[in-house]
Amino acid sequence: DATEWLEGYLNNFGGALIVVSHDRRFLDNVVNSIAELDNGRLTRYRGNFTAYWNIRAEKLRDAEENERRRQEEIARIEEFWRKNKAGQNRNLAWSRHKAAERLRAQSTSGPSRFQPLKASVQSRQRSGNEVVLVERLGKRFGDRMLFHDFTMLLTRGQRVGVIGPNGSGKTTFLRIVLGLEAPSEGTVRMGASVIPGYFAQEGADLETDLSVLEALLDIQDMPPAEARSFLARWQFTGDAVFKQVGQLSGGERNRLALARLALLKPNLLVLDEPTNHLDIVAREALTDMLRTYDGTLILASHDRYLLDEVTAHTLVIADGEARLYEGAYSAWKQSHERELQRAAHRQTKETATAAEKPRTSFELSRLRRQALRDVSRAEQRVQEAEDWVRRLEECLSHPEPSDDVVRLAAEYEQAQDELAQAMAEWEAAMTRAESLSVSL
Ligand SMILES: Nc1ncnc2c1ncn2[C@@H]1O[C@H](COP(=O)(O)OP(=O)(O)OP(=O)(O)O)[C@@H](O)[C@H]1O
């Protein structure tokens, strides 16, 4: 929600914008140019993230094609040199040989190939068909209810995205499912032969005084050389495997947590914000990894691209409720917005019909006067809200250096809400007036 609010705000913002982000959906929605900093070189691409990503892939293919041709040419010339260096074409062969050397020394251009993580997670064995059974589950902290009366059966191979605003209870829900936290009411049962693997938010379950290597061997013992080549697939090479877990960066910590999961081979993956701190390449690798994972998946994330790519159901935890929907994030979002509109429409209608029926002509004229007053009051409210929105739009499109744009943007949201409410009130007043046959 916060990300979408920020997108909306930035899209209305009239000034220039430079943003650093690993969130491809966010970049797609907000920017019209990408600058990539790669090997000390800054390259500009027109368009949003997807455009940049496609052009980059194309450039990379072109560069590879050029490189292939260059190598062929070198091989051809070298062959000529080998055959002729002792014969009568010796001088020509020598100059060709020099040409091949020059060709070899030429630097290849084009974007560098990102070092991808060559990693995957598969399950060790199949679980039974029923993986997690949640019945009438509820959780409260003090008098705050996170969710209650939530029932769900997760079957083998299902992929559920868990979404909701910060602090709504996503992490708490995952921990209850794994038996790390007790529910306030209801039960959770794991099915037969379920091997759960948990990726805790911010790597919170990693022991900080172990080295990277020890943290891996903690899951499964194996010869050091094997462990090191396994870690190399997760980009821990050389001395990096001796680093203390407590000293790892956020992204490194996440990679270690994923490496441990890959070794564990769980058939139920429970991931809590696995993309935090990961750069785009690592996110791509994670996306691929989850796409090809053969087990059951529960994934709490704010990364809309990842959710759309790897989940098929959406569990929304918000406002003290947990609800499971068909479809990934974007599908849920669309139907949710339609539902909100329908609810607003229904409310307008209900206010209109719930009004009392007049019994006498005296009462009728009193109600008509009242309805007229309501309409004009509502009109005034709409006008004031419109002025408020317009003033803020002006400020936001030409902000003074002294303006607090974040505060202005928050106020802009408020003003838009006020306008929406005023419009709804005006519509209700109009409907009411019409039902009393007031001439306006
Ligand atoms: N042990 C605890 N005692 C009291 N309150 C807690 C406890 N653990 C979590 N909470 C509260 O429960 C709420 C839900 O926390 P939780 O970590 O599940 O949120 P979340 O949805 O995962 O948020 P985020 O998106 O920031 O990760 C928060 O308000 C948190 O402060």
Ligand SMILES: [Mg+2]
């Ligand atoms: Mg959380």
